Amino acid sequence: MFSVKKLLGKEEKFFDLLEASADEAKISAGLLSKILTHEGAAQASSIHEIIQARRKDKRITQQITEELCKTFVTPLEREDIEALSLALYRIPKTVEKIVERLTISPARVPRESLQKQVMLLEQAADCVVFMVKQLRKGTQIERITDAHSRLQFAEGEADKIMLSLVKDLYNGPYDAKEVVILMELYDLVETAIDRARDAGQVVFQIMLKYS
Numbered sequence: 001m002f003s004v005k006k007l008l009g010k011e012e013k014f015f016d017l018l019e020a021s022a023d024e025a026k027i028s029a030g031l032l033s034k035i036l037t038h039e040g041a042a043q044a045s046s047i048h049e050i051i052q053a054r055r056k057d058k059r060i061t062q063q064i065t066e067e068l069c070k071t072f073v074t075p076l077e078r079e080d081i082e083a084l085s086l087a088l089y090r091i092p093k094t095v096e097k098i099v100e101r102l103t104i105s106p107a108r109v110p111r112e113s114l115q116k117q118v119m120l121l122e123q124a125a126d127c128v129v130f131m132v133k134q135l136r137k138g139t140q141i142e143r144i145t146d147a148h149s150r151l152q153f154a155e156g157e158a159d160k161i162m163l164s165l166v167k168d169l170y171n172g173p174y175d176a177k178e179v180v181i182l183m184e185l186y187d188l189v190e191t192a193i194d195r196a197r198d199a200g201q202v203v204f205q206i207m208l209k210y211s
Contacts, residue, residue, distance in 0.1 A: 012075075012136070013067060014064065014067065014071075014074060014075055014076065014081055015075065015135060015136040017060055017063055017064050017067070017085075018064070018081070018084060018085065018088065018132055018135065019129075019132055019133055019136070020060050021057055021060045021061065021064075021085060021088040021089065021132075022088055022125075022128055022129045022132040022133070022199070023129060024053045024054075024056055024057040024060065024088075024092050025057070025088055025091035025092050025095075025125050025128060025129075025196070025199070026122075026125040026126060026128070026129050027049075027053050027092075028050055028053045028054065028057075028091065028092035028095040028096070028125075029091075029095060029118065029121045029122045029124075029125040029192070030122060030125075031046045031049050031050045031053065031095075032046075032050065032095050032098060032099065032118050032121070033115065033118050033119070033122060034046045035047060035050075035099065035102065036111045036114055036115050036118060037111075037115070047099055047103065050092070050095060050096055050099050051096060051099075053092050054092040054093055054095070054096045057088070057089055057092045057093075058089065058093075060085075060089075061085050061086070061088075061089045064081065064082075064085045065082075065085070068081060068082065076135070076206060077209075080202070080205075080206050080209075083202050084132070084199065084202045084203065084206070087195065087198045087199035087202050088128070088132070088199050090195045090198070090199075091125065091128075091192060091195045091196055091199065094188060094191050094192040094195050095121075095192055097188055098185065098188045098189060098192065101181075101184060101185055101188065102185070105181055105185070106177075106181070108174075108178065109182065109185065110168075110182070113165050113168070113186075114185065114186075114189065116161050117158060117161055117162070117165075117186065117189040117190065117193070118189060120154045120155075120157055120158045120161070120193060121158075121189060121192050121193050121196065123150070123154045124151055124154045124155065124158075124193050124196035124197065124200075125196055127147045127148075127150050127151040127154065127196070127200055128151070128196050128199050128200050128203070130147050131144055131147045131148065131151075131200050131203040131204070132199075132203055134147075134203070134207070135203065135206065135207070138210075141207055141208070141211040144203065144204060144207045145204075147200070148200055148201075148203075148204045151196065151197055151200040152197070154193065154196075155193055155194065155196075155197045158190055158193045159190075162186060162190050165182075165186050166183070166186070169182055169183060
């Protein structure tokens with residue numbers, strides 16, 4: 001067991017910012033789920049909120065960069081903070097791309113199929129939030145390892161669902177244009193899950209470094 005505070009000082013603002021960024025990633029995933037289950041005004045509201053979440057996370061990422069430039073002592077190595085900040089930002093950014101495609105898609109979008117993927121994205125985002133919040137606590141590596149395993153499991157399940165979705169596209173009642181559109185949507189959701197995995201991997205490596 002290690003103590004980040006004891007080893008590297010009491011600088012809390014970076015933990016605050018990284019946790020806020022992880023929270024925005026989780027919020028984005030939850031809003032995407034709402035979009036797939038609502039219509040009309042509720043759906044439009046969720047789309048707006050996703051855009052705002054991505055913009056907020058961009059400001060958080062920029063603030064982290066600025067704080068790194070003017071802070072002499074940081075609680076984690078600078079390259080680790082930068083790597084985690086970038087990995088976290090890529091999650092809501094990818095979610096926003098998914099929403100953009102959904103809003104302009106002329107294809108018949110099988111929402112239930114997308115929901116299966118998005119549910120795993122939410123699980124992955126939950127794991128990332130948990131892992132990021134452990135950095136401040138200097139917790140035992142076992143808890144991080146457990147969350148990392150759950151994150152890897154979610155990614156593995158997402159790969160299985162992706163294979164099933166592609167099979168349905170190949171054998172379903174879709175024309176060529178719809179296959180291309182839906183494949184891009186499925187790929188984007190899978191990419192968002194991969195982004196969550198990447199963020200979790202950065203946290204896991206940081207914890208291993210200081211354990």
